[in-house]
Amino acid sequence: MEEADSKTFSPLSYFISLYSAVCGYFRHLLLRILAVGPVPQHIAIIMDGNRRYADRSHIDRTRGHLYGYDRLISTLERCSELGVKYVTVYAFSIDNFMRPADEVQALMNLMEEKLDDICNSYRLTKQYGVRVQILGELSLLPSNVRAAAERAMAATRQNSSVVLNICLAYTSTAEMVHSIQEIRDKFLATLSEAVPTGSACLCSSKSEAENRSGRTGARNGYSHGSEFCVMSSNTSLQSEACEGYSTLCSQRRQQNGENGFVHDMVAGVNFREVDGKSGQERQNGLMTEGGEDNDRFPVTGVAKEFLSCSPKG
Numbered sequence: 001m002e003e004a005d006s007k008t009f010s011p012l013s014y015f016i017s018l019y020s021a022v023c024g025y026f027r028h029l030l031l032r033i034l035a036v037g038p039v040p041q042h043i044a045i046i047m048d049g050n051r052r053y054a055d056r057s058h059i060d061r062t063r064g065h066l067y068g069y070d071r072l073i074s075t076l077e078r079c080s081e082l083g084v085k086y087v088t089v090y091a092f093s094i095d096n097f098m099r100p101a102d103e104v105q106a107l108m109n110l111m112e113e114k115l116d117d118i119c120n121s122y123r124l125t126k127q128y129g130v131r132v133q134i135l136g137e138l139s140l141l142p143s144n145v146r147a148a149a150e151r152a153m154a155a156t157r158q159n160s161s162v163v164l165n166i167c168l169a170y171t172s173t174a175e176m177v178h179s180i181q182e183i184r185d186k187f188l189a190t191l192s193e194a195v196p197t198g199s200a201c202l203c204s205s206k207s208e209a210e211n212r213s214g215r216t217g218a219r220n221g222y223s224h225g226s227e228f229c230v231m232s233s234n235t236s237l238q239s240e241a242c243e244g245y246s247t248l249c250s251q252r253r254q255q256n257g258e259n260g261f262v263h264d265m266v267a268g269v270n271f272r273e274v275d276g277k278s279g280q281e282r283q284n285g286l287m288t289e290g291g292e293d294n295d296r297f298p299v300t301g302v303a304k305e306f307l308s309c310s311p312k313g
């Protein structure tokens with residue numbers, strides 16, 4: 001026993017543990033000071049530079065991704081200590097599937113392993129109370145990763161201290177298109193309930209039928225029928241949209257020519273739900289936003305990207 005103790009003790013290991021304890025103490029102090037000031041509720045992170053780091057350090061690229069993951073977790077812990085409520089990480093875009101097959105495979109293996117590690121980490125799940133949410137097109141992921149994602153969400157569902165949103169197989173274009181399609185379908189269902197079929201005040205029966213069947217827009221551009229149905233209804237969805245989004249809607253109509261009004265309006269509702277800003281604020285945001293990376297990033301790039309894509313049914 002004594003022999004084993006004398007083998008494990010070394011001045012170097014003693015120095016290393018002393019050094020890390022001192023660093024930990026100062027980090028803790030620094031975070032306490034920072035927490036006195038304003039702390040953002042939501043921090044979004046784009047994982048980037050893992051391969052460049054690996055190439056520069058002459059290590060395997062998979063190891064570069066592994067180090068990137070470790071950094072993410074320590075950043076998450078620091079955010080949680082500061083009182084940040086949401087950390088959103090853009091970990092894998094739909095476009096990333098176009099990377100070489102062996103890299104995609106290695107990343108998928110890493111995701112599966114790390115999602116399970118998060119679930120099994122006492123530190124993350126119990127001490128930090130991390131709740132995991134996976135955002136994206138889960139159907140595009142291999143079944144083992146999808147299952148790991150479901151496990152992580154289920155295992156941390158009860159936690160509430162900090163939410164870790166992991167964007168996997170995600171792009172904001174796909175998200176916007178899907179949400180618009182979903183809202184369109186709900187809207188059209190509401191429309192068909194709210195408006196008696198064949199009412200003389202409504203659009204022609206032909207355009208009404210087209211809207212109900214979920215077309216992207218009215219065939220004839222801004223047919224009176226289509227606009228009248230939208231503007232005159234009292235459903236909350238419609239009035240919300242009309243209330244603060246008229247500028248956005250009309251700009252969108254001008255830009256897209258014959259894209260349907262239904263979609264312009266739905267986009268307005270969605271922008272509001274995204275960040276709670278008014279249509280005009282959102283537009284100002286659009287005009288001033290820049291940077292390549294923002295284009296595909298959730299929240300910041302959403303509206304900008306939407307304006308540059310034409311929704312298709």
Ligand SMILES: CC(C)=CCC/C(C)=C/CC/C(C)=C/COP(=O)(O)OP(=O)(O)O
Pocket residue numbers: 047048049050051052053065066068069072089091092093096107110111114115166
């Ligand atoms: C569970 C969980 C959160 C797992 C995370 C897995 C992980 C590390 C994903 C990052 C993948 C990725 C595309 C990183 C970007 O760096 P890059 O490859 O684009 O590097 P580069 O900019 O140097 O080319």
